[in-house]
Amino acid sequence: MTKEVIVYQIDSFTKEKFKGNPAGVVLDAENLTAEEMQLIARELNNSETAFVFRPASENNDFDYHVRYFTPTTEVPVCGHATIGALYAKAIEDRLESCTIKINTQVGVLPVCIERTTDDYQITMTQGGFHLSPAFDTATIRNIAKALGLKMEDLDEKCPLQIASTGHSKVMIGIKNRNTLNSLKPDFTALIQLSKIINCNGYFVFTFDSDDHNILTYGRMFAPAIGISEDPVTGNANGPLGGYLIQNKIIEITDGTFEFKGRQGETINRIGEIKIEVTVTDSIPETIKITGNAVSVFRTVMQI
Numbered sequence: 001m002t003k004e005v006i007v008y009q010i011d012s013f014t015k016e017k018f019k020g021n022p023a024g025v026v027l028d029a030e031n032l033t034a035e036e037m038q039l040i041a042r043e044l045n046n047s048e049t050a051f052v053f054r055p056a057s058e059n060n061d062f063d064y065h066v067r068y069f070t071p072t073t074e075v076p077v078c079g080h081a082t083i084g085a086l087y088a089k090a091i092e093d094r095l096e097s098c099t100i101k102i103n104t105q106v107g108v109l110p111v112c113i114e115r116t117t118d119d120y121q122i123t124m125t126q127g128g129f130h131l132s133p134a135f136d137t138a139t140i141r142n143i144a145k146a147l148g149l150k151m152e153d154l155d156e157k158c159p160l161q162i163a164s165t166g167h168s169k170v171m172i173g174i175k176n177r178n179t180l181n182s183l184k185p186d187f188t189a190l191i192q193l194s195k196i197i198n199c200n201g202y203f204v205f206t207f208d209s210d211d212h213n214i215l216t217y218g219r220m221f222a223p224a225i226g227i228s229e230d231p232v233t234g235n236a237n238g239p240l241g242g243y244l245i246q247n248k249i250i251e252i253t254d255g256t257f258e259f260k261g262r263q264g265e266t267i268n269r270i271g272e273i274k275i276e277v278t279v280t281d282s283i284p285e286t287i288k289i290t291g292n293a294v295s296v297f298r299t300v301m302q303i
Helices: 034-044 080-091 137-147 177-181 187-197 234-246
Strands: 003-014 021-027 048-053 064-069 098-104 106-115 119-125 161-164 169-174 201-206 216-222 227-231 255-263 271-280 284-290 292-303
Touching: 003 034, 003 080, 021 034, 021 080, 034 048, 034 064, 034 227, 064 080, 080 106, 080 119, 080 234, 080 292, 106 284, 119 177, 137 169, 137 187, 137 201, 161 234, 169 234, 177 216, 187 234, 201 234, 216 234, 234 255, 234 271, 234 284
Parallel strands: 021 048, 064 098, 169 201, 216 255
Antiparallel strands: 003 021, 003 292, 048 064, 098 106, 106 119, 119 284, 161 169, 201 216, 216 227, 255 271, 271 284
16 A cells, blocks of 8 residues: 655755755654655665654653654654754644654653744754763774874863763864864774764864854764764754763853854855753753754655
8 A cells, every 4th residue: 555755855953955954854654664764764865864753642741753764774863853853844734833742762852843924943852961971091092083083182171971862972072173174084983983882973073163153163973873974963962062061161050051053064064053951050951952944845755
């Protein structure tokens, strides 16, 4: 029997088509198997594709299930694909401002849809923040070498460690934006390291910014799950906010820490993401990411 789904291509963290981070979005995905989802994600060939479908029962504390697939594997959650999925849902259903709860592999997450005239802005509350212990010196050297960095390139105030709000990334702070933009990682070495450290993503960032509105510039590499370089990464920039607070790189005891990160400059897919961290007793509690989005195309797919 033929199955029919609505497919969007959404560029997240930008209002300009062909910038930011492209995400596939498949709506009305209730009848798709996991194998079919994986095949569609491979065909669309974005870093992630989000599949949105209603729960089988109405007795739930959420509105939709969302599953996320790279071209090669399913992942627990994805920031830019969530922004893209709820943006597509908003324009498809002509929604007013509202909050929609989505069920993901990292739990039920509220996503705020804010309607502004004829467009939408999306804010995603991420999963719980977790920070692993800093790596030992030998591992730091191996990560730096695989990324094409020298030890002296590293920012001394930024420990190398894994941060996560559901899909972990290694945080690597460096001193210089020119160094960031000239990175040529050894992807084979990064894949081997991912097996050892049990983390697939490497987020290299710097405070070397010439724009007072932008705190950090970054690049994110995840070759172990088929993503050589991700343009603008919600699951890296969000945890970065918690990392900066918990390591006291940014001093705030209570209240809200907000900043903007920019990513995608080197690969001509530049985008911006707003991060908001609620802090209590110097500990990050809630992390939200906010982004614009733009629809590149909508189509109906039959499989």
